[in-house]
Amino acid sequence: MTLLYQSHSPYARKVLVSAHELGLADRIAVVHHETSPTNRNDAVFAANPLGKVPVLLTPDAGALFDSVVICDYLDRLGGTGRLIPREGPARYEALRLQALAQGLCDAGIALRWETVRRPEALRYPPLAQGQAMKLLEAYEHLETQVEFGAPITIGQIALATALAWLEFRDLPGFRKCAPRLTAWYDDFSQRPSMRATPYDGETQDGGSQ
Secondary structure (H helix, E strand, O other): OEEEEOOOOHHHHHHHHHHHHOOOHHHOEEEEOOOEOOEOOHHHHHHOOOOOOOEEEEOOOEEEOOHHHHHHHHHHHHHOOOOOOOOHHHHHHHHHHHHHHHHHHHHHHHHHHHHHHOOHHHOOHHHHHHHHHHHHHHHHHHHHHOOOOOOOOHHHHHHHHHHHHHHHOOOOOOOOOOHHHHHHHHHHOOOHHHHOOOOOOOOOOOOOO
16 A cells, blocks of 8 residues: 655545554655645545545555545554544544544644744735634533543544644644643654654645645
């Protein structure tokens, strides 16, 4: 299998951490690709008509995207239910946490467009404030409403890679307002799967950054 990857994408890192946790990393060739809405990558568009990574090129299912689909495929390949519980409340707890983590990344990316990536004259501060509020509300929810424990799930992987990306990009943080979440994250970050997949690099926008 080949993973079209980006070393500073939280969605791509979620996939690679999952592969490590499932013992599948040595079966995947990781190929870095820079992508951006303003910087076309033809090789990625050839595999994904949305022009986004991650994309997993598989021998039996073709090109798979996005990260949610890829992680489902890897979980089935590694033994169904190892990261995504098969049924019951545990399944939906894991999927709900994954959705919340995806939303953290989405809000963070939107916030960066309004504070860093979009030309300054085109930025809209109220939109930036709204995205930052989403981050803070999510931190409070995670601190007070979510229990973290064994076994490791796709939700926990998605959350850890999302929080790591938010820190990597110096976005509104969780450490001061969510000590319990911080303790869990710091512990999870020591897992070999996380240590093997650090973030690196900068977004390459076509002249807009």
